[in-house]
Amino acid sequence: MPVILRRTRKAALVFLSAVIAFVPLGAAQAASVSIVRDAETEKMIRDYAVPIWRAAGLAPSAVEVHLVLDPNINAFVAGGQHLFINTGLITQVDTPMELYGVIAHETGHMAGGHLARGGEAMDKMALPYYASMIAGLGAIIAGAGDAGMAILAGGAQVAQRSVLAYSRQQEGSADQAGATYLQRAHLSGKGMLDLFEQFRDQEALSTTSQDPFVRSHPISEDRLASLEQRVKASPYYDTPDTPESIHEFKMVQAKLNGFVDDPSVTFNRYPKSDQSDFAHYGRAVAYHKMGANEKAQAELAPLISKMPDNPFLWELKGQIDYEGGQVEASIPSYRKAHELAPKEPQISLALGQAMLATDRKEYTKDALELLKQSIADDSGNPFAYYQLAIAYGKLNEIGMAELSTAQYYEGIGASRDAFGHAERAQKLLKTGSPEWVRAQDISIANQPKRD
Template identity: 45%
Template sequence: MRSGPYKIIIGLALWLITPVETFAQSILRDAETEAFLHESSDPIFRAAGLTPQSVHMYLLHENSINAFVTGGQNIFIHSGLILAADDVTEFLGVMAHETCHIACGHRLRRGEAYANAGTASILSMVLGAAAILAGGTDAGMGIMMAGQSVAQGQFLAYTRGQESEADLAGAKYLETVGINGEGMIRFFDKLRDQEILAQVRQDPYVRSHPLNRVRILQLQQAVETSPSYQKPPNPALEEKFQRLKAKLMGYLYEPRRTLRKYPPSDTSIAARYARVYAYHKSLEWDLALTEAKALVESEPQNPYFYEIMGQILFENGRVRESLPVFKQAVDLGPREPLIATAYGQAMVSLEDPDLMEKAIPILEDATRQDSGNTFAWFNLAKAYAWSGRDAEASLATAERFYSAGVPMMAVMHAQRAMESFKMGTSEWLRAQDILYVSQEAAEKLEKQRRRQERQRRLSFED
């Protein structure tokens, strides 16, 4: 977990993951957000002939408007895109469009932009995509984020023909699942005005997804003939989307700005969500807890509301009080590894031997469900060490650094684990896998570093 200004809001439902401090962007992880992304988008993936479990979505902490596909079936969404969408149909319009880039087999157009991207950025994309496809999600993200041009969409550009195909296919996917495609048109209309701006002032989505009036007219014709034309958004999905927007605003914006948008007079769940984060960031613990309790009272079977209340108590030093609240969240959301991780973290932080033992199966289950959860691995390693299970602690630490994209540290701890486990056991074999993959990744990164150093020296000499 990253230290500094984000430390006080660690976990408050949203987890800020930064594998290496120098990366320009970070992955925002939140149990409720990830559940919404799949609930809303999986029908679109199925309509496109994709297997939803094979499509991975990542929310990036980035204010600009962008979404892009890379490394196979991986969709990256900027937080700014969600905040810019007025309703869930606008967001799903973009998701439908991006889905075609996967299902239609579009390849990125490189050309001049490719040449300008730089060897390091291109290599980082290739290595990161390979790592993700091999199952090391966070490791792949770590490598990819090293090439900032990838995440910023500097050379992710599609041809206009591909864009038109994605528009029409996306509209067809939306029609298949009964969603009004007008949201896609409205969102693209917002971006079309940026075409006249200098490239440096354009949002990345405009640069990588060229827009023009002909495209929008073609899309409008397809949407207006759909049986779902002018159909209002699904009320349940719309409510969840507005909650997600409020959470993101509260988490990312300055409290004053959030409270202007969601004043105390607004008692909607979305507004309370936003104020929980705003008050928490302002260190107004009592006000944050009051809003969290109101959320729990409004929906007593909602695990995410208990998660937020537990996290506020935890962050305010009331750790033991947070335990039953976290337990309730886990009981209500047994398939939410991020919630289980928060519960395990609270137990481990008390450094109580009995709680350490109880935390181990909870954190083990979290890592089984989400093998790229570096914070779960960190707390599990600590619990193992406190319980005298040093071999397991070494393997868990190796898993942590492997997932975080820190290959040299993964190599060191994998070697320790192999020395501790009996040869041929499942634990020994897993440590060996991490060792071999991390050694190869470390060698490639070292070659990349040397190449960059040579390029810098040549540039200096010139």
């Protein structure tokens, strides 16, 4: 079952950012968003995206994928090459083709540098608004209240139209670029076209009834007509999704549905009469959420028998035992998952964590190596540093334990705690060593500001 992390990001744009498709993080940045980590889902997304990124001239290793725990259909890019995809998008689209159509569109924003240029454009479009605001306030102060309010309203309307026009221009550009990347990758753009056609009908609804994707990706008739012409001209337009990709997609959907929804909803979606692989998977997660772990394992058993080389089934089997208090029993399943997917950092982390939880000394060094491997493959997971600190502590390597703890706190944005542990790490580590230098860097970066 996915791991949820809380992440808060400072808003990069505050002026009219909500209607810019490539900056919808403006709303999410101002508040906290829930980031879901799930190895199986992330692998599927990256498998879809890598050919598209390469077709766009982007280095796949430079692009980060973030799963947002949100039931609404939406996706966006932010901070350069960071792709954010709502779980609701994954669970509600009908085909893999639709999902990689959205990925191609968002890649158009990334490759086109729309986020960086959007900030400059917003600044330019803000100037007339600020000028009208100053003029309007001046008129109100001078006693011409009605005239002043009219100036303010007019300035706001002009700014809003300018932003909407700019947004539609960038959306159309991302469509065309996305269609090009799909063709270069020998993929059909039919899914992107089908999905956008569905959303077009929502534009007549009030904004409160629209999916966030529609509000942040305004779809005009002209834009859709241009996309249709471009997509249908591709020689790969009629290329269907493979049975294997459809199966993988529906398995991920079932897993996410089982995790996100109340178990009663999952059991209604996947009744006992449904003996498909997807239904077994969704019910296994739902039973686990209820604490009915024997029933969860019973649902998982036929899947493992049918797909014994699927590491994510073994990962879930281990998780059901681990979170059900059967720590020792979880280790063989996690080991099997790791054997099948040795480069999956979240599986390495899960096996290392389970080993440490047994308190068996003979597991500690193996756990340490697994956690190092996990961090080498995914340095952005703070929880891996937390477990690494435990492993170093068990081995009485206190300096390294302090450094790992500092890295954990830095990862979750707790600067004061990161500074304190980094200071202690420097006192315990060999001066000038790479570890000591890392602790010094953390200390400097997180030093408390003086009043």
